[in-house]
Amino acid sequence: MFDNLSDKLDKALHVLKGHGQITEINVAETLKEVRRALLDADVNFKIAKEFTNTVKEKALGQNVLTSLQPSQLMVKLVKDELTELMGGDTEGINLSGTPSVILMSGLQGSGKTTFSGKLANYLKTKKTKKPLLVACDVYRPAAIDQLHVVGEQIGVEVYSDRGNTDPVAISKAAIAHAKANGFNVVIIDTAGRLAVDEQMMNEIAAIHKAIQPQETLFVVDSMTGQDAVNTAKAFNDVLNFDGVILTKLDGDTRGGAAISIKSVVNKPIKFIGTGEKMDAIDVFYPSRMAERILG
Ligand code: GDP
Numbered sequence: 001m002f003d004n005l006s007d008k009l010d011k012a013l014h015v016l017k018g019h020g021q022i023t024e025i026n027v028a029e030t031l032k033e034v035r036r037a038l039l040d041a042d043v044n045f046k047i048a049k050e051f052t053n054t055v056k057e058k059a060l061g062q063n064v065l066t067s068l069q070p071s072q073l074m075v076k077l078v079k080d081e082l083t084e085l086m087g088g089d090t091e092g093i094n095l096s097g098t099p100s101v102i103l104m105s106g107l108q109g110s111g112k113t114t115f116s117g118k119l120a121n122y123l124k125t126k127k128t129k130k131p132l133l134v135a136c137d138v139y140r141p142a143a144i145d146q147l148h149v150v151g152e153q154i155g156v157e158v159y160s161d162r163g164n165t166d167p168v169a170i171s172k173a174a175i176a177h178a179k180a181n182g183f184n185v186v187i188i189d190t191a192g193r194l195a196v197d198e199q200m201m202n203e204i205a206a207i208h209k210a211i212q213p214q215e216t217l218f219v220v221d222s223m224t225g226q227d228a229v230n231t232a233k234a235f236n237d238v239l240n241f242d243g244v245i246l247t248k249l250d251g252d253t254r255g256g257a258a259i260s261i262k263s264v265v266n267k268p269i270k271f272i273g274t275g276e277k278m279d280a281i282d283v284f285y286p287s288r289m290a291e292r293i294l295g
Contacts (some may be wrong), residue, residue, distance in 0.1 A: 027059045030074050034294075040252030041293040042225040047263045055081050086258055088284035091243060095129070097214040099178045101186045105204050106219035108192035109245035111273050113143065115219050116189040117150035118273065118281040123185055124156060132183035134174040135160035136167040136207065137191035154278050155182070158231035167191070167203060168210045175211060188213070196234040200260050201202055205238050216241040217270065220261065222249050228257040229264050236265040246284065247273035258289050284287045 031052040038048040057078055065107040094100065102119070104112045116133055123129040133151050135158060137143035146161045151158035171188055178186045190207060193200045208216060218241045220228045235241060244261055249272045258269055269284040 007078075024060060027056055027074075031056055031059075034074075034078050037294050038256065038259070041233070041256035041295070042260075043256035044226060044229060044260040044263075045294070047260055050263075051081065051085065060092065075294075079287070079294065082290035082293065086262050086289055087268045088286055090283050090285055091257075091270050093243065093270060094214040095123075095127070099132075099134045099175065099184045099186045100215065101175060101188065101211055101213040102215045102217060103188050103204075103208060103211070103213040103239075104190060104217055104219060105239060105241065106192055106245075107196070107221075107231060108194050110192060110219045110221045111245075112192055112219045113146050113150060113189050114149065114276065115207065115245050115247060115271075115273055115281070116187050117154055117156070117264075118278055119271070120151075120185075120187055121154040121278045122281050124154070129185045130183050131156055131185040131187055132174065132178045132181075133158045134171065134186060134188045135187055136170050138167055138170070139163045140190055143191070143216050150278070159240070166168075168206050171207050171211050196231060199240045201234070204235075208239055217243050217245050219245045219247060219255065222246045222253050222255050222257050222272075223251050225253070225257055226260070229260045232261045236267065239252045241265075241267060243268050243270035245269075245271050245273065250274045250280065254293050254295065255289055256293055259283075 034055065035048050035052045038051065039045065055078055058081065059074060091100065104116050106112045116129060120131040120133050123131050133147055133156055135144040135147040141162065144162060148158050159177055161170050162175065164170050167190065174188065175186055183294070190204055191200065216239050218235050220232060232244065244267055246255065246258055246269055249255055262269060272282050272284050274280045274282055
């Protein structure tokens with residue numbers, strides 16, 4: 001069995017027992033363990049290094065509270081700092097428009113369509129909203145079918161226009177349809193590709209400009225680790241999105257992508273996906289993620 005971080009830090013700090021302060025040598029030892037834990041969780045190397053430097057500054061010279069073991073103090077310091085780095089608190093989505101328009105972005109396979117359905121279901125049941133789902137992938141008929149299946153499953157109407165090859169026109173028509181029929185949230189599922197390319201970026205930028213959504217969300221597969229950071233950066237450069245959705249956290253990833261993405265694009269992670277089913281959605285809690293990353 002692996003030691004958890006607390007046990008590891010206990011070992012690293014054994015020299016310290018009986019001393020009243022955390023010394024530089026002890027801190028260096030323990031921070032090595034912290035950095036290892038972060039790298040194991042797939043956090044970007046540079047970010048892990050910066051993080052441990054920040055913790056080091058804070059730890060040095062701090063009096064060890066008599067009621068706490070030094071290792072516990074270190075674990076608390078690391079967890080608090082990690083939580084802060086991921087945004088501290090939970091973040092909601094902007095539902096102020098009439099209707100509120102939410103644009104989903106991300107690569108193919110990231111979980112956009114699944115999450116669009118989950119979000120519609122969540123808003124419908126938890127926030128008593130009337131959402132409309134919009135299929136805007138004009139390249140893959142199967143993607144339109146998939147959204148219709150999802151819509152049927154959760155009892156939410158899906159707007160699509162199979163003959164139309166212009167996603168901007170589809171989005172605008174969908175919003176008009178929502179206004180005319182009393183939908184107060186419009187969730188637009190867009191086309192994704194397997195890698196970032198210019199055509200996809202131009203297309204989503206055009207939709208974004210034309211409809212001026214209240215909320216633009218970037219969906220990313222947490223299993224993609226380091227690649228997630230580059231993808232997030234590419235989409236943020238074009239869309240200046242409002243929040244991140246981290247999917248597939250039911251897998252065995254520790255979720256280090258959460259820290260890397262937040263550090264690089266500085267946008268809040270708003271929701272997580274924890275399975276294929278429509279109710280496998282949760283608000284993102286930075287403190288819970290910190291615990292998961294540290295193990
Ligand atoms: P899109 O191409 O971005 O629209 O991605 P999809 O929504 O089609 O999802 C791609 C695959 O990932 C599908 O097989 C989904 O069932 C699956 N998927 C999506 N979200 C999750 C999740 O949170 N956990 C798991 N295990 N699978 C997911």
